[in-house]
Amino acid sequence: MRNTDRTNTGHRVVIVGGGFGGLETAKNLSGSGLEISVIDQRNHHIFQPLLYQVATASLATSEIAWPIRSILARKKDVTTMLGTVTGVDADARQVLLMNGMRVPYDTLVLATGATHAYFGRDDWAPHAPGLKTIEDATTLRRRILSAFERAEMSHDPAERASLMTFVVIGAGPTGVELAGTIAELSRSTLPKEFRRIDTREARIILLEAGQQVLSGFAKNLSHYAKTSLEGLGVEVQLGEAVTEIDAAGVTVGAERIECETIIWAAGVKASPAADWMQADADRAGRVLVTDHLTLQGHPDVFAIGDTVNVAGPGGRPVPGIAPAAKQQGQYVARTIKKRLRGQDTKPFIYRHKGSLAQIGKRSAIIEFDKVQLKGWLAWWIWGVAHIFFLIEMRARVLIAVNWLWTHTLNRRGSRLITQSESSADRKDAPDGRL
């Protein structure tokens, strides 16, 4: 396997982003005699598909996030760099970091992901946090748990009602998973611990502007998901867009909902990679790439994952999911190696392996090609698939133990309400970001 072809020595590949796409590129390039660097503004890779379980107190942060340099420890030809990229000097072939450093490349791979977007209403952000980072997840966890704590202490019925109302905006996979697990938290985990409130009376409202939940799935599965959510106690409201969000609640159509906890799972926006390269992008900021996943006019610059808009089979865009990012990472690594050997390269072809979504405890929906599955069997497949794809064996063991615990004894392990940092952050900002 290990091809240390010396003709490649000195060829510098810089990968920006330690998500699924970036790591897959690095792993598949390692051992080819290249100088590989991975730059990320955080020291950890996040297993995004399970981030909602941190927000809802089922998993601890360290169970779904691991240091990038630890994941890459055995890849001796890969250097991990903690730094925030602010731009690319394509003429000089250098990546610019916030601390003033310039990192030279021969080939550049942009795998910089996406963040949530408020469709021009950034003033909604403090009232309705989204879920992309570990800090987002602990913020949501603190807000959800604190709402129950404050309801327990409150003597004002209106305040208590507002504290016991949880609104999730957007019924994609993240919104559905969050609404389902908050419903379970209130119905199964918390009731026996509170003395003054009945946490089962909490309202969990899932708002979706479109006409169905999980619109990426077949209609009958989407319908099943909606019915399952309602069975868990979630109120699903379809077909009307949110028009206002403020400190006291949400306005959707003509209705006003007073609520303390609002979660944004509605929109995503790509990273600024397109801006760095002055490349064409779609409405969500995703950079448009060639069929070789390179930027127009920059054959030495690849872009992959959630920051990219590329057509898949039937002309539909490749979805922003982990398996798609990994396929692109593998493709880019293969293509770089072929080029350096002077071989022909083929266009990227996405192979959709299937879609999965969890709908609360012991239920999920799965769509593999023409095979559809729903209910507890789908949930087991969902669980096994996720554990299998977790990067580190250790996390697999711990998450397995944890799930066993949660589902047999109905307890949740990570119900910490942590505060903001206690001390000044003077020294913690190499790039102003740490």
Place this chain on the structure above:
Amino acid sequence: MRNTDRTNTGHRVVIVGGGFGGLETAKNLSGSGLEISVIDQRNHHIFQPLLYQVATASLATSEIAWPIRSILARKKDVTTMLGTVTGVDADARQVLLMNGMRVPYDTLVLATGATHAYFGRDDWAPHAPGLKTIEDATTLRRRILSAFERAEMSHDPAERASLMTFVVIGAGPTGVELAGTIAELSRSTLPKEFRRIDTREARIILLEAGQQVLSGFAKNLSHYAKTSLEGLGVEVQLGEAVTEIDAAGVTVGAERIECETIIWAAGVKASPAADWMQADADRAGRVLVTDHLTLQGHPDVFAIGDTVNVAGPGGRPVPGIAPAAKQQGQYVARTIKKRLRGQDTKPFIYRHKGSLAQIGKRSAIIEFDKVQLKGWLAWWIWGVAHIFFLIEMRARVLIAVNWLWTHTLNRRGSRLITQSESSADRKDAPDGRL
């Protein structure tokens, strides 16, 4: 066991603080027909003896902290309240909360613990954080890990040296444990993950104003601890006090040490419980109590744990350790029940079961009465004792798995550098504290 003697019904016991002392009081009072409340400003109990393992990335926060109301879920006569106490109205027999609420009591138990103190130099706090809370631990973790990350990126030898120097002030159990584990982190865990720096060159300096490390232990054990630390790569400097701490380093005696990471493990200060009761306190703010652990002139107010100064065998003060707090909690619960039955009560007598301290990997010292132990056998006893005393079975399993992992494969599981909270904290402050 369950004595629901109706003559006690309606007697309200309010316990302030969900640490070892407070929880032990609540558990031992439960089932006696009383109305019991536990008030804490945090939603979680912390297993303090292992907090340094969070700071040094061996354990995750949720492995040593659990929601108080989860611990007390089955005690149906105990109500958990999240709130910050600001004072006590002893005449009206009410506890005052920051949100304006007043909680009436018939018997009050103050178990409010201690925090770190800078001996009048509070300006040192931002440069040299201490270790008392979960947030303190994640702050230290971020600083320690970020220092290595920044050293890897630095091209300036002086900056790199300063980043690779870690100063721990105070050689009590916390300081010794922190210095030992940072040494191991740099010598065993990190070297294979960095490409530009050799993390084994990191200097770990333990400063102690007194003449020995772990002064609570016998001289030969203390000497063994010092030698062991030096074997791990820690520079131990005794007999000189720190005179200055600033953003760039530490001054100790005539020596100036340039360093980016400074950890304070030198001084503690009791909670303001003495102020609330206008009671006499010692220099560290610990309230002076009667031999029944009540406050002078207030037989209905008990105080226990780290916030108290009470004499043990031989006139030496009872140490601020978990077993002492638990004994006091058990004593107070027994005394309250006896009083309500009209029985005689006896003074509190502390029984010292022994002292333990870990000195890095696979070494510890133990002193039980006249039995002394050191080395790996002591470490195993230390580990078993700590796992045994952890409150939740789940944590026991997870910590056992984790330690196995760390010590067989030399990896650390919780090496996350987390940022400050991402969103505004508008809604997260029931008492201005959450």
